[in-house]
Amino acid sequence: AQKVTQTQTSISVMEKTTVTMDCVYETQDSSYFLFWYKQTASGEIVFLIRQDSYKKENATVGHYSLNFQKPKSSIGLIITATQIEDSAVYFCAMRGLTGNTRKLIFGLGTTLQVQP
Amino acid sequence: NAGVIQTPRHKVTGKGQEATLWCEPISGHSAVFWYRQTIVQGLEFLTYFRNQAPIDDSGMPKERFSAQMPNQSHSTLKIQSTQPQDSAVYLCASSLDRGRYAEQFFGPGTRLTVL
Numbered sequence: 001a002q003k004v005t006q007t008q009t010s011i012s013v014m015e016k017t018t019v020t021m022d023c024v025y026e027t028q029d030s031s032y033f034l035f036w037y038k039q040t041a042s043g044e045i046v047f048l049i050r051q052d053s054y055k056k057e058n059a060t061v062g063h064y065s066l067n068f069q070k071p072k073s074s075i076g077l078i079i080t081a082t083q084i085e086d087s088a089v090y091f092c093a094m095r096g097l098t099g100n101t102r103k104l105i106f107g108l109g110t111t112l113q114v115q116p
Numbered sequence: 117n118a119g120v121i122q123t124p125r126h127k128v129t130g131k132g133q134e135a136t137l138w139c140e141p142i143s144g145h146s147a148v149f150w151y152r153q154t155i156v157q158g159l160e161f162l163t164y165f166r167n168q169a170p171i172d173d174s175g176m177p178k179e180r181f182s183a184q185m186p187n188q189s190h191s192t193l194k195i196q197s198t199q200p201q202d203s204a205v206y207l208c209a210s211s212l213d214r215g216r217y218a219e220q221f222f223g224p225g226t227r228l229t230v231l
Contacts, residue, residue, distance in 0.1 A: 033218050045207065045222040091159065095218065101172045102147060102213060103161035104220060 002027045004094050006107035013082055014115050020067070021077045021110045023092030031097040034075045035104065036064070039089040048090075051075055082114045118142070120223030122208050128229045129198045137193045137226045141210030148191045149209040149220055150183055159207070165191060166213060198230045 003026040013019045025034065034051040049061045051068050058066045067076040079086055089111050093104040121140040129135050141148045150162040161175040165185040176183065180198075185191040195202055205227050209220040 035219065037222075043205065043225055045225075047219045047221060050219060093159075101174070102164055102166075102211070102218075102220075103149070103172060103175065104151075104159075105161070106159040108158045 002029075002094060002096060002105045004092050004105050004107040006092055006110050008110045010111040010113065012113045012115060015084060016081055018078065018080045019082055019112065021079075021090055021092075021112070023075050023077070023107055025073050025075065025092070025094045025105075027073075027094060027096055029096035029098045033095045033097070034066075034068070035093040035095070036066070036075075036077045037091045037093060037106075039091065039109070041088070045091075049077070079112075082112075084114050084116060087112060087114045120208055120210050120221055122206075122223040122226050124226060125224060126227045126229075128231065130231050131199060132197050135195045135198050135202075135228055135230075137195075137206050137208075137228070139191045139193070139208030139223060140189055141191070141208070142221060143189075145210035145212055145221075146188075147211040147213035147220075148185060149211070150191070150193050151207040151209065151222075153205040153207060153225070154203075162193070162206075195228075198228075200230045203228055203230045 032053045036048045038046045049064045051059045051066050063080045065078045089109045091109045092107040123138045148165045153159050163173040163176050163183045164171050168185045180196045183193045205225040207225045208223045211220045
């Protein structure tokens with residue numbers, strides 16, 4: 001069975017610093033996609049960044065980057081130069097590439113609070 | 117471009133009533149997904165359509181829940197005889213569903229409250 005675990009319930013950081021959010025996953029699929037989404041206070045869920053399991057290079061988009069450690073089944077999200085607007089709940093998700101399913105398996109989320 | 121549209125944004129029903137939730141995917145997206153979000157269970161997959169055909173309904177409760185996609189521009193999730201435990205935010209997402217274009221884009225959700 002596939003599973004995604006985010007052990008950090010909440011994190012508080014000062015503005016303009018760097019934060020890392022942890023995520024570990026379990027899957028029997030040999031290839032898979034890993035995603036990070038952000039849910040704002042209004043409830044909007046926004047796609048941030050994706051890592052393909054067969055790529056060794058860590059994905060980077062703007063001030064978001066990933067720390068992909070495949071042997072550890074770990075995909076950390078790194079946010080550099082944090083801004084107040086980065087305060088949100090961050091979800092890690094996984095999608096296998098076996099069979100017909102395209103469903104995302106989500107972790108329970110990490111709440112990030114960025115303090116001025 | 118408009119994102120995924122969901123209506124209504126809020127719905128209140130009495131126990132035992134029916135609720136129908138609507139979703140309009142992003143134009144050109146071939147895959148439509150329904151998820152449910154609660155505080156306790158988090159984000160849970162319900163069902164998935166590709167090119168309007170049902171592909172995976174492994175997350176749908178076997179009774180009272182049904183989903184349809186009669187055309188490429190909308191999908192519905194129907195809950196019959198609603199129960200208080202059905203209270204949740206129901207999220208629709210769409211995707212191009214092609215290899216490198218695997219991201220799912222979410223709508224604002226419908227908050228269902230069953231009294």
